[in-house]
Every structure is written in structure tokens, then in C-alpha cells.
Amino acid sequence: xxxMPVLNQKKCNQCGLCVSVxxxxxxxxxxxxxxxxxTEDCHxxxxxEAVCPTGALxxxxxxxxxxx
Amino acid sequence: xxxxVAFLKSIPYFSVMSIAxxxxxxxxxxxxxxxxxxxxxxxxxxxxxxxxVADGVVKIFxxxxxxxxxxxxxxxxxxxxxxxxxxxxxxxxxxxxxLGPVTTYGIKKDKLLHLMQQYPQIALNxxxxxxxxxxxxxxxxEDLSFRHVLGRVAKILLNHAADGVGPRQxxxxxxxxxxxxxxxxxxxxxxxxxxxxxxIRMERHRIxxxxxxxxxEIVEESS
Numbered sequence: 523x524x525x526m527p528v529l530n531q532k533k534c535n536q537c538g539l540c541v542s543v544x545x546x547x548x549x550x551x552x553x554x555x556x557x558x559x560x561t562e563d564c565h566x567x568x569x570x571e572a573v574c575p576t577g578a579l580x581x582x583x584x585x586x587x588x589x590x
Numbered sequence: 591x592x593x594x595v596a597f598l599k600s601i602p603y604f605s606v607m608s609i610a611x612x613x614x615x616x617x618x619x620x621x622x623x624x625x626x627x628x629x630x631x632x633x634x635x636x637x638x639x640x641x642x643v644a645d646g647v648v649k650i651f652x653x654x655x656x657x658x659x660x661x662x663x664x665x666x667x668x669x670x671x672x673x674x675x676x677x678x679x680x681x682x683x684x685x686x687x688x689l690g691p692v693t694t695y696g697i698k699k700d701k702l703l704h705l706m707q708q709y710p711q712i713a714l715n716x717x718x719x720x721x722x723x724x725x726x727x728x729x730x731x732e733d734l735s736f737r738h739v740l741g742r743v744a745k746i747l748l749n750h751a752a753d754g755v756g757p758r759q760x761x762x763x764x765x766x767x768x769x770x771x772x773x774x775x776x777x778x779x780x781x782x783x784x785x786x787x788x789x790i791r792m793e794r795h796r797i798x799x800x801x802x803x804x805x806x807e808i809v810e811e812s813s
Contacts, residue, residue: 566795583761583797
């Protein structure tokens with residue numbers, strides 16, 4: 523399963539800003555509902571998180587240390 | 591093209607004006623729509639039109655001599671993009687680029703100044719808007735005491751890196767910013783700098799610390 527940005531529908535106010543800034547089709551509006559579409563084209567630019575006015579969208583990072 | 595008077599009233603500059611007064615002045619505004627990626631304003635150029643965001647979001651940024659982009663803020667509905675050069679007559683201190691489709695309302699400088707004389711409350715509101723902006727920039731300047739923020743971000747990465755034993759933590763840039771006591775944009779820039787210096791590698795959904803010792807030294811230097 524491809525990791526994708528997480529959308530909290532309770533916080534989402536359906537403003538659609540995330541859809542307008544997404545360049546890979548990972549976020550679309552289905553009727554009035556903002557929906558995340560699983561796609562490997564998402565390169566984690568985090569623009570959707572940056573523009574979301576309610577904090578409904580989050581793009582988290584796992585932090586690991588590369589040994590050697 | 592129809593200028594939305596109700597939207598004009600929502601812009602802080604014009605919020606104290608009545609609908610009737612706004613109906614009188616709306617012909618002073620022009621509407622412009624741009625597509626994602628289009629540059630609305632360029633740093634260093636002069637401005638004779640004040641733009642407000644009527645729809646969409648706009649990235650406000652500066653570009654260094656080395657071509658490095660520094661995002662200062664995201665401009666949203668109702669915000670002005672270039673009031674500084676309009677009022678002080680200088681060049682644009684920033685560039686503005688549409689992050690998605692964007693519609694702006696613009697008003698020529700001479701018309702705006704005429705309106706301010708005709709409706710003094712616009713001038714009063716403008717000074718309040720600029721005062722708020724000044725306060726935000728002072729905070730950003732404080733955050734941009736860059737060495738210290740870089741150290742705090744490096745420390746967060748070291749503290750939250752997976753140790754192979756406990757559960758793997760995931761952090762958003764907003765969470766890192768809250769921990770570091772800074773803005774999200776500053777965290778993003780710090781991560782970019784650490785990557786350019788070869789200390790970390792940004793992958794999809796993951797930050798890989800490639801030079802732990804270097805991050806520890808940054809933390810040490812900034813304390």
C-alpha cells in the first residue's frame with residue numbers, strides 16, 4: 523500500500539485549496555467531498571499540508587538514521 | 591467580470607465600508623485569473639497595482655543571489671500581495687507565484703490613494719493591516735536567526751529518529767515547527783539546507799539522517 527497524506531474529514535471544510543495545489547492527482551473532489559487517491563505519483567511535496575487552513579491534511583515523515 | 595462587493599467587504603482594508611460605499615468604488619478594481627505556477631509579481635520590479643487574493647493560494651517568496659528560494663508565507667483569501675511597494679514606492683521586496691488557479695482583484699495605486707482621501711477609514715484600516723504584518727515579520731526575523739533554528743531542527747531529528755526498538759514515530763513539518771518554536775516554512779527551509787549539506791536525505795514519507803555526527807555537531811554549536 524502506498525503511503526499517502528492523511529485527511530481528517532472532521533477538520534476538513536471542503537475549501538478545495540489542496541485540490542488546486544496538488545500536481546499529481548493524489549487529492550480530488552468527489553462531489554463535495556475531498557478524497558485522497560492512492561498514487562505513486564505523489565512525491566510528498568507537502569504543499570497540500572501547507573495550504574490547508576484547518577490542519578486537516580498532514581504529511582508526516584518517519585525519521586531514520588542510516589548507519590555506516 | 592463582476593467584482594464581488596461582499597468579498598471586498600471581507601478584505602481588512604475595506605471592512606469598515608458599507609455595501610453602498612463599496613458599490614460606488616468597485617469599478618476601481620479589476621479581476622485577473624492566473625494558472626498554477628504563474629508568477630504574479632517579481633521581486634525587484636516596480637508595482638503600480640495592489641493585488642488582493644480573491645480565490646486560490648499564492649506563495650510569497652524571496653530568491654537569493656544563488657537562486658535559492660525562501661518562502662516567507664502563503665497568501666490566502668483577502669490578503670494583499672504587494673502593499674509595501676505600493677505605499678513606499680520602492681521595488682517589490684518579494685515574488686508571488688500561484689500555487690493553484692488564482693484569481694486576484696487589483697486596484698491601481700493612484701485610484702487607491704484617491705479612495706483613501708475620499709474614505710479616510712480605508713487609510714486607518716490599512717495602517718492596522720500593516721502593523722499586524724510588521725509584527726509577523728518581526729517574529730519571522732527572530733525565527734530566522736538561522737543557526738539556532740537549524741540546531742533545534744537537527745535536535746528534533748536526532749531525538750525522534752527510529753531506534754529500531756520502540757515504535758516508529760512520524761512527525762509533520764508543522765509538528766516539528768511547534769517543537770522548535772518556529773514557523774513551518776522555516777522548518778522546511780532548514781530541512782532543505784541540511785539536505786543540501788548532505789547531512790540528511792529527504793525521501794517520500796521519510797527523512798534519512800545520513801550524517802549523524804554532523805547533526806550532533808550542529809546541535810552542539812547552537813547550544
